[in-house]
Amino acid sequence: xxxxxxxxxxxxxxxxxxxxxxxxxxxxxxxxxxxxxxxxxxxxxxxxxxxxxxxxxxxxxxxxxxxxxxxxxxxxxxxxxxxxxxxxxxxxxxxxxxxxxxxxxxxxxxxxxxxxxxxxxxxxxxxxxxxxxxxxxxxxxxxxxxxxxxxxxxxxxxxxxxxxxxxxxxxxxxxxxxxxxxxxxxxxxxxxxxxxxxxxxxxxxxxxxxxxxxxxxxxxxxxxxxxxxxxxxxxxxxxxxxxxxxxxxxxxxxxxxxxxxxxxxxxxxxxxxxxxxxxxxxxxxxxxxxxxxxxxxxxxxxxxxxxxxxxxxxxxxxx
Numbered sequence: 001x002x003x004x005x006x007x008x009x010x011x012x013x014x015x016x017x018x019x020x021x022x023x024x025x026x027x028x029x030x031x032x033x034x035x036x037x038x039x040x041x042x043x044x045x046x047x048x049x050x051x052x053x054x055x056x057x058x059x060x061x062x063x064x065x066x067x068x069x070x071x072x073x074x075x076x077x078x079x080x081x082x083x084x085x086x087x088x089x090x091x092x093x094x095x096x097x098x099x100x101x102x103x104x105x106x107x108x109x110x111x112x113x114x115x116x117x118x119x120x121x122x123x124x125x126x127x128x129x130x131x132x133x134x135x136x137x138x139x140x141x142x143x144x145x146x147x148x149x150x151x152x153x154x155x156x157x158x159x160x161x162x163x164x165x166x167x168x169x170x171x172x173x174x175x176x177x178x179x180x181x182x183x184x185x186x187x188x189x190x191x192x193x194x195x196x197x198x199x200x201x202x203x204x205x206x207x208x209x210x211x212x213x214x215x216x217x218x219x220x221x222x223x224x225x226x227x228x229x230x231x232x233x234x235x236x237x238x239x240x241x242x243x244x245x246x247x248x249x250x251x252x253x254x255x256x257x258x259x260x261x262x263x264x265x266x267x268x269x270x271x272x273x274x275x276x277x278x279x280x281x282x283x284x285x286x287x288x289x290x291x292x293x294x295x296x297x298x299x300x301x302x303x304x305x306x307x308x309x310x311x312x313x314x315x316x317x318x319x
Contacts, residue, residue, distance in 0.1 A: 003029055003068050007054055007101065008075030010034035013115070013169075013218060015043060015177045017073065020219045022047050031067050035076070052076075054097030060104045073113045073222065074101040080119055080275055082181035083142035094145035095152075102156045102164070111163040113226050116150050116238045118170050118211055119143040119183075123278045130280035132240050132287040140275055150238040157236055165225050166237045168283065170211030172218050173303060175311040183275045187212055187251060191307050194255050194262045195317050203269035206249040209281040213243040214298040214306070221294060228292040239288040243296035244303070245281055254304040259319055 002025050008014040009032035019042065021030045027047035032039065035053050043049060048067070052059045054076040063069065076097055083090035098114060105112045121130060122137040136147050153164040171184025178188065186202050193200035213221075221241050230236075246254075252264040288294035298306070312319045 002071050003031075004071045004073065005031045005033060005063055005067070005069045006073045006075060007033050007052055007060070008077060009043065009049075010037040010039045011075060012174060012177045013172060013215070013222075014073075014075040015040065016174060016215055017075070017219050017222055018043060019046065020223065021073075024223065031063060031069065033063060054100055055092055057100035057103060060100055061107075064104055064108050064110065069108070069110060071111045071113075071226065072101055072105055074098060075115060077115075078142070079182040080117075080140060080142040081183055081185075081272055083145070084140055084271060084275070087141040090141045090145055094142075095148055098149050098152060102152065102162060105162050106156060106160045111226065112153070112165070113222060114149060114153050114164060114166040114237070115222070116146045116166050116168040117142070118168060118279045118283065119275075120146045120150065120168060120238070121278070121280050125280065127281045129282060129284045130240065131284050132235065139278055143278075153237045163230055164237055165233070167221050167225060167239045167241045167288065169218060169221075170213050170242050170283065172213055172215055173307065174215035175307055175314060176215070183272045183279070184210055184212065186248060190248070190251060190255065190264070191311050192315070194259055195308070195312050195315055195319055198259060198261050199263045199265070200252075201265045201267050202248045203267060203272050204248055204276055205268055205273060206264075206266055207247050208273070208276050209245055209247045210276060210279060211242045211245050211281070211283055213241070213296065214303040217243050217296040217298055220297070221288075224294065225288075225292055233291055235287055235291065239291070239294070240283040240285040241288050241294055241296075242283045242285045243298055244300045246300050250300065251304065254300055255308070258305070258308050
């Protein structure tokens, strides 16, 4: 029976992944851990919760010992837009925090999932069908920490035999938990604003194409790669995964099919636009499909329909 620790469990991905893991493996077998963000009642009431500061290795080790953890989903991280405004904090959390998790995993024999990001690519990387193995020269602190994290995970596998696995996530869209400072957050915010106010002011240009994924697929990817036989994995870490590529104009047009009077305007944020411009339009995820059977379930149309239904119900607003 797996005993799973999820760091960053109060974040956008962590909060939903924790619940999915509890449903799959049993509530008591999945320990949620957070730091500053307050956990939801659902998270607290459904299973064990502990406070962990990933920059303090002893707090991770204590929980791993207490629950005899054998699997760590290490999600604690500072996201792209926040990382640019607080680069020292981003390095401390994203690198020193990961190092601490890997050291504990090495000592206690844990399997580790670490999410990477499209942020690892830079302006010199091929924008369309970005290969699995290609140049990675990001010009953001977030991207730099994610590239470093990928290399660190590879090192711990090759040097110490730690079973590290991971995917490069695109932007993640969810109706459950608000995002926390990412460049692709607009793709979540636009739904809230469309339902509540019929208008959204976007901080990216209308023609900015980025890879995206609906949260159910993001959770599926995290679970699928951890359940596959490790002998099938050639790359092991940082698999490109994607589900759809669209621009703010595209998603606005899809929303208008359900909310005809919805209006989108633009007030470009130079910082986030520069980050978005350095990222791929669409990644090639054929390695993930071949090595562990990755296949998304949602495209833009299916995701938009489900988001509007679930979010209007959550906000108690008819559309």
